[in-house]
Amino acid sequence: MPTFELELVPGLLTTRRDVAQSFGGATFGGIEPAVESKMVLVYSDPSAGEAHGYTFDGQAEDDERGPLYYYTGEGPKGDQQLTGGNASLRWHKEADRTVHLFVADGWAPHPVTGRRTGTRQQRYIGQMVVDDLEPFERRTAAGADGELRQVIVFRLRPDPAADYPPLFKAQDAVHPATVTQAVEVDVTEPELSDEPEDGAGGSVPVQPGAVEVETEAHTTDETTANIPGGLRTIRRREAQLVAAYKAHLQELGHTVRAHQITVAGVRGPLRTDLYDVTDNVLYEAKGTARRSDVRMAIGQLRDYRRHINAPDDLRLAILLPGDPGDDLRDLLGSEEITLVIRTAGGFERFEPPQN
Template sequence: MTSDDLELKPGLVTTRAALAVAFGGPEAQERASQSGIVPARASKKLFVFSDPKKSKEHGYNFDGWTEGDNQSAVFDYTGTGPTGHQVLTGLNGTLLNHEAQKLDLHLFISDGHVKPGGAKRQRYVGKMTVDTTVPYTERWDYDTAGTLRRVYVFRLRPVDIEQTDVRQSDAVQVAKKSDVLPVPKMAKEPAKPGAKSKKTEQHSTGRTTANITGGERTVIRREGQLVTAFEEHLEQAGHAFSSFQITVEGEPGTLTPDLYDETDHTLYEAKGLTTRNNVRMAIGQLLDYRRHIEKHETLRVAVLLPSEPTPDVKTLLDTAGIALVYQMGVGFSGFPLPTPHPL
């Protein structure tokens, strides 16, 4: 039996045990002190508990409100799995597919202890939903054993911002130091049979909102497909590739270039549309990334596009000293890049 006596209002401070008793049934009560993702299927709810302090102990610290976009705020939430690469099955899969499983998603943030040595207090933030267009981004950090591993950071949006406890103190914490973390490119997980696919590119993007148009969804998907196709092209050419995760002292979040060709020491930024605005954005991103990469004096940068741009956009890239590679019917024009002149 479950009870709805505990009213979920933004700002409510409670405990996981109290939530399990009120809404969870045996399943949730058993998990009350375990994972940060707790299904309460008897009440058709999914409780998500964010604890930045505990997260850092497990080797990551990506949780919190981000800058969001012109549609709504976004709360970044790191999936479960304290060691090894995280996967999109199990409880992470439940979070990813909470709507398909008809579970209302409710977010809580750790808020001290009931008393010294007692249970942690949980402050209710509000009802959320996983972003339908870019539901997660991949991040990298070291676990408690010192092993570099992939984690999934889910992008949660308020269902009703007026009924959400948004506090500046809950924003993603700023980096204490600048760092450039080389990260490998990994094969994407195969889709789980029968599961609704919500996959996206491996890089982050700010173009994702609720009520996003179908056209923009298509652009984001094409960008991911373009990167994947070029990775295959690089592999066939015998090139090794990876990427970087860049953190900047005093700033939250990470910078994540699309692709680094290790063989040619070249950094690529891909865009799903061949337009002047997209190319200008790519130029700015590449110039920002390049400053942080080791041996940046010799690092080449290139824009990767799905088709040939206009002559003036080509001139813009050439003037900026940025290479151009674009997809053709078969292969990519502009690759391999010309051998640079000796200094």
């Protein structure tokens, strides 16, 4: 039975055994549900994860919604599924469980001699939640058998209901990789249902079909989640735009791929939207045609082009849901970037002027 004797304060150094004795849960898995305590205990060890092909775990750069921590789900071989511990973490809110993040930090000392033992020490980071807007990403990584597969990379945020903010250290935010690498990957993956069974965060079976890697499997344009609705709507619109244009290119007989880029010093990979292998065109899509989004897309394309291994005549293109107007079309033309917009009848291209 849990004793609840351990006080979880961010920065606390403890062991998995002490946590289990206080709150329940096992001591060997990366994601341990503690049912009686209504907790999900998450143990992260970025250095150990490297050996198993997990190069994603750790604190990412803050985005428009604040701090973000990546955590790779369970499953050493084959495509990871939203079952077991992964399901418990994904639907912790539906099950009314809090999430608590620990990061491996050295080795526990012997209680008498003070010498190092073989027990991994855990530093308590704080209480977290799975991101409402984008709970997880699908990424390509090698499994324990060396085969490439799809892994689930959870996006964890500080829980606004927690008594204390999470406490990260410098090494949590630094990617251990020393090289920059870009690999070409498929833009489709086995589709996962993103609804819990019986509303309790249980196992979720793989569903037939395919979905863009950078999106979740959604069937509606709107959401009832308690997060900024406009941002989610824009993300959905962007994902649907990418899917529609991908289908358009494939109908023309084109091969469509994407790139996953691992950059030294950056936690989590960069991911391009679409790469038309047939015409050697790299696309960045946006959910709106606002000036700020067009400017961002230009920067992203320039950044991606530095890293990907494509033929020298690679062309850049921006995919938008509508016409951004004359001035922004002129801007893209001056940057030698193709513009593709969605129309009532399909898609329209605006090629940059030839020099």
